[in-house]
Amino acid sequence: LVHRRLFDARVRAASSTSDTLIIMLLWAQLALGLLTIPVSLQHLDGHEMVKFMTWAQGIFTFQSGAADNVAEASIIFKLHLVLGLTILLLFPFTRLVHMLSVPVRYLWRPGYQVVRAKERRPLTVRLPGE
Structure with missing residues (x-):
């Protein structure tokens, strides 16, 4: 996706x-x-995973001191958490928000075929006798 987005x-x-x-x-x-x-x-x-589970439960239940559960975790885990929360923060302002619109009605609609028109040449009119 990154390559296509940058080079196409x-x-x-x-x-x-x-x-x-x-x-x-x-x-x-x-x-x-x-x-x-x-x-x-x-x-x-x-x-380690129990620490993150406890941290997540603390966040979702608004417990103070939830960050203490992951204070001793490796920096790579902390970076992963911070970046994940950053993505959640940016989510509503990007096209990712389209994931929330569940197109349920598409399950019951008849199939459609997209037909693209070919390039048309200018129409020339010939008069009889030409």
Whole structure:
């Protein structure tokens, strides 16, 4: 998606700065998530993930001191959390918000075929006898 957005002239012309920014942020979030794997492999007992679960529960239930649960976590996890929250903050102001409009009516509509008109040549009128 990043390559297409940046290097396909047609897609780039139809993209706004926020479109490109959010795709770059999603790519960075993916990369950070993948970078957490080696750190997670050092904690196979799951106690690190329990910290994040407790943090998330604290955030959603408005408990003070929720951040204390992840204070000792690796910096890569903290960056992943901050970037994820940043994406959630930017979400309503980008085209990602279209994910929330569930097109349920499309499940029952008849199929449509998009037909694009070919380039038409100018119509020439010939008079009889020409």
